[in-house]
Structure formats: structure tokens, C-alpha cells
Amino acid sequence: MTSNLHWPTDEQTELILGNVPQPLDRTLIANIATAASRLDRIKAGKTYAEIAKEDGIPKYRVQQAICYAVLAPDIVRPILQGRQPIGLTSKWIFHHPLPMDWAEQRAVIASL
Template sequence: MNDRLETFVPLVFRRRGVQRLAVDGRSAHDTTLIEGLARAFYWQHLLDTGVMRSGSAIARAEKLHQSVVNELLRLTLLAPDIIELWMAGRQPRRLTLMWFQRNRLTPDWQAQRNLMASFEEDV
């Protein structure tokens, strides 16, 4: 008996500058941003479970510079409703993974919401 399920999601991948977008007709997912978010939560899980001792250990294992790991780990501080919007493809168009790598993220969720709103207003 085959207990495997398969789901088909009709997406088209497009480039917007250097960004990759997955477009399903209603929304556009910045796949680079989503992949960075997924890696951050995976790495945080490795730290939480004790599989890895530090961001530096993850960086060595992944053959990345430790600053890349630490910058992406900050994404785990995002408010859950912001992450939900991103997963629905409704992230601000000008907000990129590189922005998070170059700017500090406050752990205050309301300040994060205000920041996201400011990206939408500047369009």
C-alpha cells in the first residue's frame, strides 16, 4: 500500500532583478527570502535540540561564513503574523533577504510590523 500523498501547486518562477519569485496568479513569493527563513528556523532547531552548539558550528558544517548564519538566525525573531504574510506571498516587494543581512531586526513585534508597513508605504 502506498501511503504517500502528492500535491500539485501551479507556480511560475520569474526573476525580478536578482530576486526569484514564485507566482501563482494571486501572490508572488520571494523564494530567496522564504528559503532564508526556512534555513534560519532549521538552524535554530539544531541549536535548540543541541545537535549544534553554536552558529559558528553550523557555519563550519555548512561551509558558510559565521556572519551569514548569525544574520539569518535573526529571522527567527520575526512576529508570527509577518511570517504568515510572507508564506502567503504578501511580503513588501522591496524587502529582500539582503536587507535582513545588512540591517538589525528588533525583537519587538510591533516595531517589526511598523517596519513592514513602512516598506509598503515607500512603494
């Protein structure tokens, strides 16, 4: 049986059965890795403006992305395994900046 349903292009509906890992969210993983690299450059003395120029992006994008670099390790591990909460995506983090405090991050993510 074929379906003629047309799903919106910016949203997806997924059925997750049991404790089966989701496909890896490669966008979220890439954002975490990129942010970690940028944070390393900040720690090495680079400014947001210098990093933005090197990466060819606006300075505010560098500032926005840093939140991915300060995620608690116990939040990142499940992401790398495809076991993060279903609603935890790059798009969600972009619209709901997480606090820097790891305990507060855990509380916010637990509510997803």
C-alpha cells in the same frame, strides 16, 4: 511593440495591480526556513561555530541569518502567500536588520 529598454540586473521594476498576490519570494522563504533550522540547532545546544562548520559557511553568516528565524508569525504568513510588502526582501532585511521585538518589527515593516 517591442521594447529596447535594458533594466539593471540587480533591480527589478514590478507593477502590482490591486490585491493580486506577488510571485512567491523563494529566496526570502528559503532564508526563513534555513534560519529556523539553524535556530533549532542552537536550541539543541550547538554553537554558531559548529553550525557554520556543518553548513560550510562562515560563522558570521549563521549569526546574520538568525534574524529571519525570529520574524513575527504575522509577518511570515503573508510572505508564504506572496503578500508581503513589496520592499520586504532578503536583500532589504540583510541591509536593515530587524529588531527581535515583534511589535518593533511590525512598525518597521509598516513603514515600507
